[in-house]
Each structure stands twice: as C-alpha cells, then as structure tokens.
Amino acid sequence: MRAGGTGLSRTDDYEAFCEGVRVLCSVxxxxxxxxxxxxRIRSFARRKGSDGLTDYLAVLETERQELDDFLDRMTxxxxQLWRNPEQWSLLGEAILPELAADSRSISAWSAGCSYGAEAYTLAALAREHVPRxxxxxxxxxxxxxxxxxxxxxxxxxxxARSAPPALLRRHFDEVDGGWQARRELVAMCRxxxxxxxxxxxxxxxxxxxxCRNTVIYFTDDVRNALHARLARALRPGGYLVIGSTERIHEPRGMGLTPTHPFVYRKS
Ligand SMILES: C[S@@+](CC[C@H](N)C(=O)[O-])C[C@H]1O[C@@H](n2cnc3c(N)ncnc32)[C@H](O)[C@@H]1O
Incomplete structure (x- = not known):
C-alpha cells in the first residue's frame, strides 16, 4: 500500500512520522x-484533511497549534478525583498510616498525573488520615x-463524581459548579x-x-522497564500503586511484593 503519493510504504511512512514527531517535540x-x-494517528490526520502521514507531518512542522492539537489527542x-475509590480507601486507611509510622514525612509521586486529580486526591487523604x-x-x-x-x-x-461528598467539601471549595482544591492542598502538590x-x-x-492508567499504551518492554525504574525509585518499605487494569511483570525481580490488588511493597 502506498502513502499519499510519497512512494513510501505505509510501514515506512509511520516510522518516518514517529521520527519526525520525536525531532519536533521529543515525544x-x-x-x-x-x-x-x-x-488513531491515521484517523486524526484524515479528519484534519491531510493526505497521509508525510503530508500531516509537514503540517505539524509548520503549525504550532496543529502540533498542540495532535499531542492533545494522542496523550x-x-x-478524576478519587478514581477507583477502593484504592483510595486502602491508601488512606492502611498505606499512608503505615508510611507515616516509619517517618515524619512522606514523599509521593503521581507519575502520569494528567491534570492533577490523583495528586490532589492523595493530598486530601493525607490531610485526613495523617495530618501531622x-x-x-x-x-x-x-x-x-x-x-x-x-x-x-x-x-x-x-x-468529582466518585469523590465522597464529605471529604470533597472538607478539602475543596465549590466554585462556579466545580471544585477548587483548598490552599493547603495546593501547597502540598508540585x-x-x-x-x-x-x-x-x-x-x-x-x-x-x-502510576495508574498511564502505561497501557506502552509496549510491554517499555512498560516493564518503566515499572523497574519506578521500583528503584522507592525506599525499602515504600509502595507502588498501579491502575486497576494493569499488571507488573515479575514484580519480585524488581524487589516488589504484592500486598493488595494492584499494590506492591518494596522489600
Ligand atoms: C489516562 S491519564 C492517567 C491520569 C491519572 N494517573 C489517573 O489514573 O487518573 C494518562 C496520562 O499519562 C500521560 N503520559 C502518556 N505518556 C507519558 C509519558 N511518556 N510520560 C509522562 N506522561 C505520559 C498522558 O499525558 C496522560 O495525562
């Protein structure tokens, strides 16, 4: 199959497109x-009126807004706040108190945080369960x-559709039909x-x-290598939480022990 009169095969034009995007914006x-x-890329390019990926890459190279739209669509x-509420109950009632018992401070990372819902949910739970x-x-x-x-x-x-109403009201202010994280939460998150x-x-x-709902689009090798790096980032006794449709391949080889569904403790 040919791509848009370029003489490149479909395979080649996809690879060339990936390389072009990597040069443009490091993704x-x-x-x-x-x-x-x-x-997804081919269908998006078509909807944007491009005649194949070579043509579409040329558009991305010259129009910043198109590149922004493209990245927006691909990532x-x-x-949401309190996404997968059962994981948050476990974090609030068991994991945060255990970590707080070990140390006077807790350093957490929301890897692939999107617009911050996960980070603010964690901050709210920390104020709730380990306030000191x-x-x-x-x-x-x-x-x-x-x-x-x-x-x-x-x-x-x-x-906020999954957020427990009492907790939501304690840690967020209702503004124009939405929710604004209180100053104390904003100060905890970077x-x-x-x-x-x-x-x-x-x-x-x-x-x-x-690191939840972020690795699903990665190839298996990339995902496994990322999980291994996240595991290395943890101190002994620290926890890694993954998304509720995800798995870690050979966790013990990374020094991780499963303690609950989708939760691992570093040995
Ligand atoms: C579905 S959201 C998950 C948000 C949050 N963790 C949750 O579970 O609600 C996935 C996020 O991963 C980000 N992402 C994808 N590839 C990434 C990469 N290579 N590095 C960092 N973030 C990435 C996307 O931009 C997106 O915001």
Missing amino acids: DLSQYKRGQMER INVS TRVTVKGTDIDRRMVERARGGRFDAED FEVGDLLHMTVAAGRLDLVL
Whole structure:
C-alpha cells in the first residue's frame, strides 16, 4: 500500500512520522503499542484533511497549534478525583498510616498525573488520615497543558463524581459548579512536565509512587522497564500503586511484593 503519493510504504511512512514527531517535540511515539497508536494517528490526520502521514507531518512542522492539537489527542488525559475509590480507601486507611509510622514525612509521586486529580486526591487523604505528617506530592506528565492545568487545582463537577461528598467539601471549595482544591492542598502538590521514559529518578528516595492508567499504551518492554525504574525509585518499605487494569511483570525481580490488588511493597 502506498502513502499519499510519497512512494513510501505505509510501514515506512509511520516510522518516518514517529521520527519526525520525536525531532519536533521529543515525544517518542515508537515506544507506544503500534496498532492502536497508528490507527488513531491515521484517523486524526484524515479528519484534519491531510493526505497521509508525510503530508500531516509537514503540517505539524509548520503549525504550532496543529502540533498542540495532535499531542492533545494522542496523550489520553482522562482522570478524576478519587478514581477507583477502593484504592483510595486502602491508601488512606492502611498505606499512608503505615508510611507515616516509619517517618515524619512522606514523599509521593503521581507519575502520569494528567491534570492533577490523583495528586490532589492523595493530598486530601493525607490531610485526613495523617495530618501531622509532612506530605509532598510531585505530579509529572508529558503534556505541558495538563501540567499547567494541574497547578491551578480546579476540577469540574464531572471530575468529582466518585469523590465522597464529605471529604470533597472538607478539602475543596465549590466554585462556579466545580471544585477548587483548598490552599493547603495546593501547597502540598508540585507539578512538572516530564517524559516518564526519559526522566532520571533518584534511587531509593520515594515513599509512594502512583502510576495508574498511564502505561497501557506502552509496549510491554517499555512498560516493564518503566515499572523497574519506578521500583528503584522507592525506599525499602515504600509502595507502588498501579491502575486497576494493569499488571507488573515479575514484580519480585524488581524487589516488589504484592500486598493488595494492584499494590506492591518494596522489600
Ligand atoms: C489516562 S491519564 C492517567 C491520569 C491519572 N494517573 C489517573 O489514573 O487518573 C494518562 C496520562 O499519562 C500521560 N503520559 C502518556 N505518556 C507519558 C509519558 N511518556 N510520560 C509522562 N506522561 C505520559 C498522558 O499525558 C496522560 O495525562
């Protein structure tokens, strides 16, 4: 099959497109599962009126807004406050108190934080369950616009659909039909742009890493290598929490012991 009169095969034009995007904005699409990613990119390019990926790459190279739209579409930012409430009950009632018993401070990382719902939920639970412990939450995401949004701590009503109403009201203010994280929560959270596949992470320093619903698009090898790096970032006794549809391949080889569904403790 030919792509848009370029003479490149479909395979080649996809690879060339990934390389072009990598040069443009350092996002390495070749690390994501190909089938799904390629289908989404081709259909998006078509809807944008481009005649194949070579043509579409030329548009991205010259129009910043198109590049922003493309990245917006490719990184799926779905999130919500208290997403998977059962995981948050466990974190609040068991894991945070255990970590607080070990140390006067807890350093947590929301890896692939999107617009910050996970980080603010953790901050609210920390105030609720371990109020005397100094808790800091770092959120990182590859999507700059999501990181900017996260810094504001503002959520709409839909984001709060799984949040326990009493906790929501205690830690967020209702503003214009949405929810604004209180100043105390904002002060606990810090957000940075970062590509999980390339950022360096100090070993053995963190107490808690949340990496949920972020690795599903990565190839298995990329996902396994990332989990191993996240495990290395934890101190002994620290916890890694993954999404409720995800798994860690050979956790014991990374020094991780499963303690609850989707929760691992570093030995
Ligand atoms: C579905 S959201 C998950 C948000 C949150 N963890 C949750 O579970 O609600 C996935 C996030 O991963 C981010 N992401 C995808 N690839 C990434 C990468 N290589 N480095 C950092 N973040 C990435 C996306 O931009 C997106 O915001």
